[in-house]
Amino acid sequence: MKRVAPGRTRANDPEGTRRRVLDAAAALFQDHGYAATGTQDIFDAAEVTSGAFYHHFAGKKDLGLAVVRERVAVEIEDTWLAPIRGARSTLDGVTAVFAGIAKQLDSNRAVRGCPVNNLTLELAYADPEFRHELKALFDGWRGTIAAKLSDDMAANRLPHRDPDALASYVIAVYSGAMALAKVEQRSQPLLDCLEVMAPAIQPRRDRPAVNKRPATRPRTA
DSSP states (O other): OOOOOTTOOOOSOHHHHHHHHHHHHHHHHHHHOSTTOOHHHHHHHHTOOHHHHHHHOSSHHHHHHHHIIIIIHHHHIIIIIHHHHHSSSHHHHHHHHHHHHHHHHHHHTOOOOOHHHHHHHHHTTTOHHHHHHHHHHHHHHHHHHHHHHHHHHHTTSSOOOOHHHHHHHHHHHHHHHHHHHHHHTSSHHHHHHHHHHGGGGOOOOOOOOOOOOOOOOOOOO
16 A cells, blocks of 8 residues: 655545645745745645646646636735725725735735736746736736726716726836835835825815806996
8 A cells, every 4th residue: 555645645635635736836936936936845835745736737837827817816806806896986995905905914024025916027028828827817907997997987086097007007006016015024115105196096076066156248228
């Protein structure tokens, strides 16, 4: 009978095994980067054998693409897209997102960066397949913010501008703020950048009606 390596258990739970591998890889890529993470690191962190790993994934790249689709995309959905869709206005949604992430960073006492931005900076230029998957995430991210901006514009809460360009600006501000937060290891850049960006997506205040005097007709002789 073949013995199982210590720390690894045999269980007839292939989906559970796949989830563990994805979770372990996502955490390792976030902490150390894709290139610096070896397959043995993933085996050890997930507590799986190489056979179990290769049953689910053709290799590290196949796993990496799955992490983008099944872990990073879900994090973007939960952290960004759902709050934006459910917010009263774009500014309300963006403010809640920035504040929530800042609070989480403070609670963790560490800033590992944004998962999608970390992988984008490392892989988007060098690998076309990763670039394709990451671009799909950014397209969905931008599209969700643009849709909320369009709603604000249609309701006359914002002046009419290009919602896609404005959504790209919001993402760019966030991405830069997270890069600063990562290098400084503090959340303050998020709050600073939000404060400066907010006027661009600030809803119009209700203006009091102006009572205009009716025009008087000139007197006739």
